[in-house]
Amino acid sequence: MSRRDAARAEAAFLRGDAGVDGVATAADERDAAEVERDTAREQLLRGHAFLGRELLTWLLFRSESTEPFARVEGEPLGVTFTGRLVLRGAFGDVTELAARGLAAPYSATVKRALAAGLLVHQARLRLELGEQAWEATLDAEHLDVRAARLPEVIAEEDDERLLERLHLAQRLARLVEALVTEFLAVRRGRGWGRTVVPAMRRWMQGA
Numbered sequence: 001m002s003r004r005d006a007a008r009a010e011a012a013f014l015r016g017d018a019g020v021d022g023v024a025t026a027a028d029e030r031d032a033a034e035v036e037r038d039t040a041r042e043q044l045l046r047g048h049a050f051l052g053r054e055l056l057t058w059l060l061f062r063s064e065s066t067e068p069f070a071r072v073e074g075e076p077l078g079v080t081f082t083g084r085l086v087l088r089g090a091f092g093d094v095t096e097l098a099a100r101g102l103a104a105p106y107s108a109t110v111k112r113a114l115a116a117g118l119l120v121h122q123a124r125l126r127l128e129l130g131e132q133a134w135e136a137t138l139d140a141e142h143l144d145v146r147a148a149r150l151p152e153v154i155a156e157e158d159d160e161r162l163l164e165r166l167h168l169a170q171r172l173a174r175l176v177e178a179l180v181t182e183f184l185a186v187r188r189g190r191g192w193g194r195t196v197v198p199a200m201r202r203w204m205q206g207a
Contacts, residue, residue, distance in 0.1 A: 052140030053088065053119035055183045060085075060105060060120055061200050070182045072175060075130045079179070081105035082135065083124035087113050096121075108206065115204035127175050134172045143180065148172060 060081055062069060068076030085105045087097040097113050104110065105123065114120075120140070127134045135149040150168040155161045186192060 049121075049141045050119070051187075052143055053121055054187065055143070055180065056120035056123050056138060056140055057114065058183055058186070058196075058200070059125070059179065060123070061203055064106060064203070070178045072129055072178050077175060077178060078128040080126045080128075081123055082126050084122075084137075085110060085120060085124070086122040087118040088121040088140075089118060111204045111206060115201070127172070129171075129175060132168075134168070134175065136172060136176070138176070143176065145172065145176060 059069075059079055063079045063081055069079055070077050082102055082105070083100070085099045087099070087110065089095050095118060097110075097118060099105065099107065099110050101107075122137065122139045124135065124137050127136070132151040134151060137146040137148075138144070139146060148169065150165060150172065153161050153164045153168070155164045186196060
């Protein structure tokens with residue numbers, strides 16, 4: 001990949017134009033199972049923003065625990081909500097609440113709004129894997145990554161720094177994909193309605 005192509009790919013990803021997959025590999029270079037999985041995920045989420053909101057709400061619920069969300073490349077993936085949080089109705093209701101501040105996502109006000117029927121529509125997340133940390137804003141509509149902040153680049157040469165930043169951007173896309181995959185496995189499981197939703201309700205009510 002030329003330096004110009006790498007710069008364009010990184011810029012598109014950081015703008016959110018490339019979506020959650022970052023710089024996607026051409027379909028004919030991936031195996032059929034991977035293509036089918038990605039297609040199914042897109043069909044499930046696209047046009048169903050409420051699922052994206054359920055995902056972000058579930059992430060907020062889970063993030064208060066010290067347990068990792070998943071293991072990526074053999075290391076535990078941790079998630080923390082930071083900064084601005086936007087809540088909306090589950091099925092396109094016009095009701096909206098924006099909470100600001102580092103502690104806002106975990107405040108009693110936000111939990112009361114969730115208990116009243118709102119879901120997380122947009123959030124700023126910090127994702128930690130090993131000694132590296134990424135920050136990104138996720139939107140529930142298509143789970144696009146916005147305003148990403150990558151780990152510090154250690155390469156010294158300009159070309160190497162550009163390629164390293166592109167690699168870090170692609171890793172961020174894989175981390176988000178791992179969260180989506182974990183959520184969909186839980187959401188489709190029998191325990192979603194029996195145990196997960198009741199536990200989330202108790203958490204919202206401060207029980």
